[in-house]
Amino acid sequence: MSKRKMLMVDHIPVPIGDERNLLEVIRKANIELPTFCYHSEMSIYGACRLCLVEIEGRGLQPACSTLPEEGLVISTNTQQIRAMRRMILELMLANHQGDCPTCVKGGDCQLQQLAHRMGVAKIRFSRVKERLRIDASSPAIIHDPNKCILCGDCVRTCNEIQGVGAIDFAYSGSEFAVAPCFGKNMAQGECVACGQCSLVCPTGALYARPSINEVWAALHDPAKTVVAQIDPAVRIALGEDFNLAAGTIATGQIVSALRRMGFDFVYDTAFAADLMTIELGEEFLERLEKGERLPIITSCCPAWVTFAEQHYPEYLDNLSTCRSPHQMLGALVKNKVTPAKGVKPEDIVVVSIMPCIAKKGEVLRPEFSTGYGRDVDYVLTTLGLSLMIKEAGLNFNQLGQDSFDMPFGFITGAGVIHGNSGGVTEAVARYVSEKVSEKRSDYYVYSNMRNGAELREIKVTLGKNKLNLAVASGLGSVKKLIKKMKKGQAHYDFIEVKACPGGCINGGGQPPGKEKNIKAKRSAGLYDNDKMLQLHKSRENPYIADLYERFLEKPGSQIARKLLHTHYQSKKRVYFDMNNLARQESKQAKLELSICFGTSCLVKGAQGIYSGINQYLNENKSLDKVQINTTFCYEKCSRGPVIRIGEEVIEACTLEIALEEIGRQLK
Amino acid sequence: MENARTFEKVCAILNEYNHNYYQLIPILEAVQEEYRYLPEEVMAFIAISLGISPANVFGVASFYSHFTFTPKGKYVIKVCDGTACHVKKSADIIKAMEEQLELQTGQRTTGDMLFTIETVSCLGACGLAPAIVINDEIVYGLLTPEKAVKLIKDIQAKEVPGSNEPGEH
Ligand code: SF4
Numbered sequence: 001m002s003k004r005k006m007l008m009v010d011h012i013p014v015p016i017g018d019e020r021n022l023l024e025v026i027r028k029a030n031i032e033l034p035t036f037c038y039h040s041e042m043s044i045y046g047a048c049r050l051c052l053v054e055i056e057g058r059g060l061q062p063a064c065s066t067l068p069e070e071g072l073v074i075s076t077n078t079q080q081i082r083a084m085r086r087m088i089l090e091l092m093l094a095n096h097q098g099d100c101p102t103c104v105k106g107g108d109c110q111l112q113q114l115a116h117r118m119g120v121a122k123i124r125f126s127r128v129k130e131r132l133r134i135d136a137s138s139p140a141i142i143h144d145p146n147k148c149i150l151c152g153d154c155v156r157t158c159n160e161i162q163g164v165g166a167i168d169f170a171y172s173g174s175e176f177a178v179a180p181c182f183g184k185n186m187a188q189g190e191c192v193a194c195g196q197c198s199l200v201c202p203t204g205a206l207y208a209r210p211s212i213n214e215v216w217a218a219l220h221d222p223a224k225t226v227v228a229q230i231d232p233a234v235r236i237a238l239g240e241d242f243n244l245a246a247g248t249i250a251t252g253q254i255v256s257a258l259r260r261m262g263f264d265f266v267y268d269t270a271f272a273a274d275l276m277t278i279e280l281g282e283e284f285l286e287r288l289e290k291g292e293r294l295p296i297i298t299s300c301c302p303a304w305v306t307f308a309e310q311h312y313p314e315y316l317d318n319l320s321t322c323r324s325p326h327q328m329l330g331a332l333v334k335n336k337v338t339p340a341k342g343v344k345p346e347d348i349v350v351v352s353i354m355p356c357i358a359k360k361g362e363v364l365r366p367e368f369s370t371g372y373g374r375d376v377d378y379v380l381t382t383l384g385l386s387l388m389i390k391e392a393g394l395n396f397n398q399l400g401q402d403s404f405d406m407p408f409g410f411i412t413g414a415g416v417i418h419g420n421s422g423g424v425t426e427a428v429a430r431y432v433s434e435k436v437s438e439k440r441s442d443y444y445v446y447s448n449m450r451n452g453a454e455l456r457e458i459k460v461t462l463g464k465n466k467l468n469l470a471v472a473s474g475l476g477s478v479k480k481l482i483k484k485m486k487k488g489q490a491h492y493d494f495i496e497v498k499a500c501p502g503g504c505i506n507g508g509g510q511p512p513g514k515e516k517n518i519k520a521k522r523s524a525g526l527y528d529n530d531k532m533l534q535l536h537k538s539r540e541n542p543y544i545a546d547l548y549e550r551f552l553e554k555p556g557s558q559i560a561r562k563l564l565h566t567h568y569q570s571k572k573r574v575y576f577d578m579n580n581l582a583r584q585e586s587k588q589a590k591l592e593l594s595i596c597f598g599t600s601c602l603v604k605g606a607q608g609i610y611s612g613i614n615q616y617l618n619e620n621k622s623l624d625k626v627q628i629n630t631t632f633c634y635e636k637c638s639r640g641p642v643i644r645i646g647e648e649v650i651e652a653c654t655l656e657i658a659l660e661e662i663g664r665q666l667k
Numbered sequence: 668m669e670n671a672r673t674f675e676k677v678c679a680i681l682n683e684y685n686h687n688y689y690q691l692i693p694i695l696e697a698v699q700e701e702y703r704y705l706p707e708e709v710m711a712f713i714a715i716s717l718g719i720s721p722a723n724v725f726g727v728a729s730f731y732s733h734f735t736f737t738p739k740g741k742y743v744i745k746v747c748d749g750t751a752c753h754v755k756k757s758a759d760i761i762k763a764m765e766e767q768l769e770l771q772t773g774q775r776t777t778g779d780m781l782f783t784i785e786t787v788s789c790l791g792a793c794g795l796a797p798a799i800v801i802n803d804e805i806v807y808g809l810l811t812p813e814k815a816v817k818l819i820k821d822i823q824a825k826e827v828p829g830s831n832e833p834g835e836h
């Protein structure tokens with residue numbers, strides 16, 4: 001046996017493995033060093049300085065950014081370290097908004113916990129910062145800079161894991177802060193509301209916009225019939241907030257709690273996931289048949305849909321037209337499919353209970369109002385529901401098991417696994433394979449898709465087709481996948497996308513997991529749930545068959561298209577109140593011309609056209625006859641470059657077309 | 668015509684620096700030189716061209732007080748308000764210039780984008796107090812409110828022909 005490398009931690013020898021820093025070695029010795037800015041999945045920042053340890057001969061060093069070396073002698077708990085930790089916490093608390101009793105983060109706040117753990121008894125420093133404005137511009141996520149401790153966890157999550165970069169550090173000195181671009185608010189910037197930043201924020205500086213009061217008001221209004229639907233990923237995580245082990249399924253208690261709180265009907269979004277599996281499966285088969293708009297890309301994640309609308313207009317045609325499952329169910333309820341008799345549609349309030357923050361924005365999209373008001377009125381996060389249960393004083397763990405209302409309460413395992421990244425693909429594979437082969441197959445034959453990786457490529461043979469499927473979760477992974485595709489290094493027929501790494505089980509609205517390997521545990525829980533259910537294939541769901549027969553006719557029918565499908569629109573990444581950047585103040589201008597310099601048009605050559613036009617006008621000595629403006633995005637990105645010449649808006653413009661049109665109009 | 672077609676120049680600047688992310692600061696520097704400030708749209712354009720997020724560009728730019736996000740006039744007049752100049756009544760000079768330029772309270776730049784007035788803490792020309800510097804180039808010292816107004820009128824006469832009534836002084 002070769003000799004292992006060792007170092008000493010508080011007089012105990014600890015072996016060095018493949019840890020990337022001292023912090024991980026020390027944690028292996030069962031010492032929970034305090035940290036704010038360290039996350040094993042992200043780059044090391046080393047700003048909070050809480051992880052200071054003393055290394056013999058080197059003095060105090062941050063453990064997170066020190067390499068483990070053979071023979072180091074480390075102390076983690078000296079008088080000096082204790083004093084330093086307290087001082088750091090006191091400094092953070094000095095400028096912190098001290099409204100802990102009313103803070104949404106409540107008992108989950110790591111700042112509070114650490115201050116308590118480190119025995120901070122009083123704060124010797126006084127506040128120097130002024131109170132800043134809370135940014136509540138986004139329908140989904142709220143940013144309260146007063147609670148920020150500048151650990152940068154959110155910035156790195158948004159940038160490194162999500163590849164969005166909607167927020168970053170800005171300004172300097174005492175104004176140093178986390179902010180969206182150009183001092184704009186969250187709604188004007190590039191945020192797609194995935195909520196991953198709120199999961200890592202140790203305090204209450206980033207959080208989901210609450211809907212609890214609105215939901216209570218509906219429940220207390222006797223005129224309203226309040227319908228709840230529960231996403232697959234909620235049942236696997238809510239229990240954690242009531243001290244159940246991660247991965248425990250708590251469906252029965254949740255239904256029971258909802259009834260006790262006064263919901264009139266409780267449905268299962270997994271039913272709608274079964275429905276979506278069929279609509280999506282048929283859409284996929286149709287596209288395969290016609291050989292068009294492939295790869296088909298899933299559309300059930302609204303954060304991904306927003307990201308696609310902002311960044312990939314050229315792929316919007318590839319997106320499945322299926323709505324997200326909870327929107328399907330909302331539309332069915334609002335269009336009188338059920339709750340059965342007597343209830344006027346205008347008196348129905350639909351509340352979706354979701355692991356998701358992005359859905360709070362999704363419900364406001366105008367397309368999602370097909371009947372009476374919005375198809376889904378409110379979205380509660382898993383955490384939001386947990387708070388309501390606590391507020392109602394329900395003893396969650398003692399509640400009995402209750403079951404869903406029919407018909408939208410009967411589900412198959414295929415619907416439930418939608419909560420996992422890869423689950424949609426597996427559910428669709430179960431459906432499509434039987435559809436093309438007309439033979440029954442075992443439901444678990446596709447379980448080889450489950451390897452937990454954030455990027456997966458799977459080859460399957462369905463009937464005579466050999467297909468390439470891909471699964472991506474985390475928008476950063478999605479970006480990589482699309483890059484590969486654009487370079488022609490990969491070809492896919494079907495792509496499942498979830499904005500949250502690991503899928504909805506790790507959604508922005510879930511409890512911030514306290515156990516290790518939380519994603520794997522929740523994911524395994526959902527697959528177990530699939531096993532325990534009686535049926536595993538969406539097409540076997542008898543209530544779905546009945547729904548088609550009575551109401552929806554067949555997949556993709558006119559009524560199905562109205563209630564279960566949607567469309568997309570390219571969107572600006574950043575909203576400016578501008579459009580006259582390179583405006584030429586030409587008084588004699590006969591012609592006005594605007595060139596779109598949005599990302600997509602730029603990529604497609606707007607810059608070249610712009611230069612070309614300038615050159616042309618210069619050579620023809622007609623510079624002063626034309627006023628050129630540049631604008632930022634006509635929101636027609638898929639048909640770019642877009643140029644307006646006089647009254648004429650030209651899509652897919654080339655330099656030749658532009659010059660011809662200018663020449664014509666100048667005559 | 669001053670402001671016209673400058674987008675072309677941003678493109679040239681980006682080319683000059685090979686669209687290299689690590690050259691962000693010199694790029695911003697060159698752009699600010701061109702526009703005299705960093706317009707949002709230009710920063711967003713730079714971000715997209717370099718393949719980084721607009722928030723990232725803004726983060727870097729806003730870290731340095733050298734970069735500015737509001738347009739400045741062609742002539743940036745820095746009035747020293749250090750101790751020496753303050754004692755020698757730099758406030759009167761500011762007031763006189765503001766009146767001449769018809770600047771409202773809080774307004775720092777004239778509507779025609781010709782002048783911006785800023786105060787700085789010390790120009791290091793205390794022997795010449797009160798002093799101002801125009802476009803970081805020429806220092807004018809031992810000023811009086813009258814002399815300061817004259818400086819402005821001279822520039823106005825040069826930039827906007829016919830703006831000064833003849834024979835005024
Ligand atoms: S919600 Fe997502 S996109 Fe928005 S700032 Fe947070 S991590 Fe970035």
Ligand code: SF4
Nearest residue numbers: 301356499500504507
């Ligand atoms: S992955 Fe799921 S939880 Fe996350 S944003 Fe998308 S739909 Fe919401």
Ligand code: FES
Nearest residue numbers: 035046048049064
């Ligand atoms: S965890 Fe090491 S400095 Fe923050």
